[in-house]
Amino acid sequence: EPEVTQTPSHQVTQMGQEVILRCVPISNHLYFYWYRQILGQKVEFLVSFYNNEISEKSEIFDDQFSVERPDGSNFTLKIRSTKLEDSAMYFCASTRDSQETQYFGPGTRLLVL
């Protein structure tokens, strides 16, 4: 069964450093998403991406964040200058149609020191 994959599974970085989180969505999916979940809190929407551009973003997704689909398979989330409060699990999700169910990857646990 096809699934969303994410790398790395864990990332530790120093405050102020740049990180890139990678996702490979399900191959025939066209809509891509990033979410985050701070420990013990709810899953929060960050951004949706379709047709090589951002379609929606939340207040969390400020100028420090960017997304890219550099080739036909990868979907990345970049945090330019990490802050302590960026420590969280980051989930990628994809769907074939925006009206359909989103399928989530296993997540990347980001720890900013």
Next chain:
Amino acid sequence: EDQVTQSPEALRLQEGESSSLNCSYTVSGLRGLFWYRQDPGKGPEFLFTLYSAGEEKEKERLKATLTKKESFLHITAPKPEDSATYLCAVGRRDDKIIFGKGTRLHILP
């Protein structure tokens, strides 16, 4: 403001003891209500999508129902492997999904 509230926050059941989890929501322009299961340190795993009031879906020991204001996830004769956090989420017409905080379910053998 759009909101998803799940109750209870945590639930401990004996194996075989059936129960229901509640998800109440307010959202402008509901496009679907989703139930996910999340194991510790893992991503949400899709269970059900419900689109309209009165709709029901079943999968093994789980059944999800939807009204105009809430959804229930019924668990019949649960087993220890059903222990997880169950997340309810609503999809808005602008493509965003709003999650509830989840119900932590623990089934005792």
